[in-house]
Amino acid sequence: DGGITQSPKYLFRKEGQNVTLSCEQNLNHDAMYWYRQDPGQGLRLIYYSQIVNDFQKGDIAEGYSVSREKKESFPLTVTSAQKNPTAFYLCASSIIASTYEQYFGPGTRLTVT
Amino acid sequence: DAKTTQPNSMESNEEEPVHLPCNHSTISGTDYIHWYRQLPSQGPEYVIHGLTSNVNNRMASLAIAEDRKSSTLILHRATLRDAAVYYCILRDSFNTGNQFYFGTGTSLTVIP
Numbered sequence: 001d002g003g004i005t006q007s008p009k010y011l012f013r014k015e016g017q018n019v020t021l022s023c024e025q026n027l028n029h030d031a032m033y034w035y036r037q038d039p040g041q042g043l044r045l046i047y048y049s050q051i052v053n054d055f056q057k058g059d060i061a062e063g064y065s066v067s068r069e070k071k072e073s074f075p076l077t078v079t080s081a082q083k084n085p086t087a088f089y090l091c092a093s094s095i096i097a098s099t100y101e102q103y104f105g106p107g108t109r110l111t112v113t
Numbered sequence: 114d115a116k117t118t119q120p121n122s123m124e125s126n127e128e129e130p131v132h133l134p135c136n137h138s139t140i141s142g143t144d145y146i147h148w149y150r151q152l153p154s155q156g157p158e159y160v161i162h163g164l165t166s167n168v169n170n171r172m173a174s175l176a177i178a179e180d181r182k183s184s185t186l187i188l189h190r191a192t193l194r195d196a197a198v199y200y201c202i203l204r205d206s207f208n209t210g211n212q213f214y215f216g217t218g219t220s221l222t223v224i225p
Contacts, residue, residue: 004156035215042200043215045213090157092156102157103159104158105156107155107156109154
């Protein structure tokens with residue numbers, strides 16, 4: 001089945017450690033996105049990519065890094081520089097057209113203590 | 114900047130229609146109106162979108178005001194599975210890279 005996978009579903013880390021969240025899609029979509037969601041809040045864009053080897057910062061990119069070496073993969077690294085990393089992280093993909101919807105993965109809940 | 118305004122929460126009785134409003138007074142002529150919904154601890158899912166005309170699909174209907182400054186998502190018969198947070202989003206057709214602004218949405222409670 002086509003879709004977006006994120007792993008793991010739950011992730012626990014100690015403060016000061018970098019952690020990488022996985023996102024894979026087999027929808028052949030050019031664009032991929034990372035969002036962060038805090039309790040009771042909407043989604044905020046971290047990074048997005050429209051083509052392999054290119055990506056742009058979203059509204060809250062500080063403390064995060066991404067790579068897009070393959071069309072189907074867009075991993076997100078939460079670095080130790082991110083002051084409040086505990087959150088629900090969502091990956092999405094879409095065709096590059098405003099009439100087209102975004103498809104979301106199931107999310108990864110990261111807890112840093 | 115918030116581009117859309119929605120009520121924080123709404124309630125509906127099961128099997129009754131639900132009208133979820135959204136104001137977007139600063140909408141531009143090239144903005145599409147998208148609706149998504151999110152169940153607890155899941156990623157959002159697409160519901161419907163439109164530009165100027167009213168739209169229908171198997172999930173819902175979208176009614177767009179003539180001046181496009183507001184829209185309404187209509188669930189014709191609410192079920193318990195429709196309890197979710199509903200987001201109204203504007204997407205710019207000329208800037209398609211990142212223009213999905215998710216506000217806090219409307220939390221819909223369906224009462225059995």
